[in-house]
Amino acid sequence: xxxxxxxxxxxxxxHSSYSTAVLRGxxxxxxxxxxxxxxxxxxxxxxxxxxxxxxxxxxVRTLRSxxxxxxxxxxxxxxxxxxxxxxxKNALDWASRLMDFRY
Ligand SMILES: Cc1cc2nc3c(=O)[nH]c(=O)nc-3n(C[C@H](O)[C@H](O)[C@H](O)COP(=O)(O)O)c2cc1C
Numbered sequence: 001x002x003x004x005x006x007x008x009x010x011x012x013x014x015h016s017s018y019s020t021a022v023l024r025g026x027x028x029x030x031x032x033x034x035x036x037x038x039x040x041x042x043x044x045x046x047x048x049x050x051x052x053x054x055x056x057x058x059x060v061r062t063l064r065s066x067x068x069x070x071x072x073x074x075x076x077x078x079x080x081x082x083x084x085x086x087x088x089k090n091a092l093d094w095a096s097r098l099m100d101f102r103y
Contacts, residue, residue, distance in 0.1 A: 002069035004034040011077030011088030013042055019076045026074065036074065039066050047093040060094045067095050 007033065008027065010020040027036035043059040051057060056064075067073060075092075077084040 002035045004071045006036040007066050007073045008036050008038040009075045011085035019078050022076055036097050041087050044091055046091055
């Protein structure tokens, strides 16, 4: 029986991404009590606060639900100009607004 449900976010959209390959490696080496779902970030639009409310884009609502349903999130990103990729930062911007839109 699965006790820990993990969500994996990769900051690279590249088909042959090393970052995503690391996530797959983690997923494939977990014990049977744990599961890792890799959430594809390809469909997540650029953050726009005008679109951010209960009617946020469907891919964003799916991402938020997946984060909420997980016991933990594993994030991995290539280094892009000494920081995380824009893909991952963008996903975090959407996901970080899950609980409270007032600040
Ligand atoms: C826009 C861009 C910026 C990058 N900046 C850095 C960097 O600052 N330092 C570094 O070591 N590699 C840098 N790289 C190389 C990537 O980190 C490297 O190709 C990585 O393997 C890509 O990850 P992926 O295989 O998961 O797609 C950069 C690549 C790109 C496309």
